[in-house]
Amino acid sequence: MTLRGDVMRDNVIRELASRGYKLEEDVVIKGRSGIEHKFDLKVNDSVLVDIAYEVNEMELLKFYVKLYDVNYKGFLIVKDIDEKALKLAKGLKVTVLKYERGLNPAY
Numbered sequence: 393m394t395l396r397g398d399v400m401r402d403n404v405i406r407e408l409a410s411r412g413y414k415l416e417e418d419v420v421i422k423g424r425s426g427i428e429h430k431f432d433l434k435v436n437d438s439v440l441v442d443i444a445y446e447v448n449e450m451e452l453l454k455f456y457v458k459l460y461d462v463n464y465k466g467f468l469i470v471k472d473i474d475e476k477a478l479k480l481a482k483g484l485k486v487t488v489l490k491y492e493r494g495l496n497p498a499y
Contacts, residue, residue, distance in 0.1 A: 397443075397444070397445040397471075400443065400445060400471055400491055401432065401443045403491070404443050404469050404491055404495070405417070405433070407494065407495060408433070408435065408495075413435050413436055414435070414436050414437065415433055415434070415435060416433065416434040416437075417432065417433060418430065418431075418432065419431045419432075419433065419434040419440070421440070421462045421464070422462075423458070423461030423462045423463075424461055424462075424463060425461050427461065429458040429461060429462055431458070431466070438464070438465065439464070439465050439466055439467065440458075440459065440462065440464045440465070440466035441466060441467055441468070441469060442455050442458075442466070442468050442469070443468075443469045443470075443491075444468065444469070444470050444471075445470070445471045445472065446470070446471065446472045446473070447468065447470045447472070447473045447474070447477050447488075448473075448474050448476070448477050449474070449476050449477045449480050451477070452468070452473075452477045452480055452481055452484075452486060452488075453480070455468050455486065456484050456486055459486075466487075467486070467487035467488065467489055468481075468486060468487070468488045468489070469488075469489045469490075469491050469495065470488060470489070470490055470491065470498065471490070471491055471492070472490075473488060473490070473498060478498060481498070
């Protein structure tokens with residue numbers, strides 16, 4: 393992750409913690425396939441989160457496959473997402489939150 397991505401990650405974690413969420417960082421969960429998947433956060437023991445500065449279609453698909461394999465709910469927090477990836481997220485029902493001085497729905 394880049395320096396700006398690290399700063400964004402720290403800000404997201406701080407904001408979620410200030411809202412009272414219980415957070416675990418850098419969580420590894422074994423999926424139904426037997427593959428272990430890493431997620432940036434586990435929120436309240438039930439929701440998985442990845443944080444990314446920029447997201448394209450391929451990165452969105454990777455996140456979707458990880459969630460599917462581990463059978464958890466989750467969402468992606470991004471600074472920027474391209475239009476094709478956003479359209480794909482809507483179609484796959486992947487929740488995407490944009491981070492711009494706080495968390496906001498991307499669509």
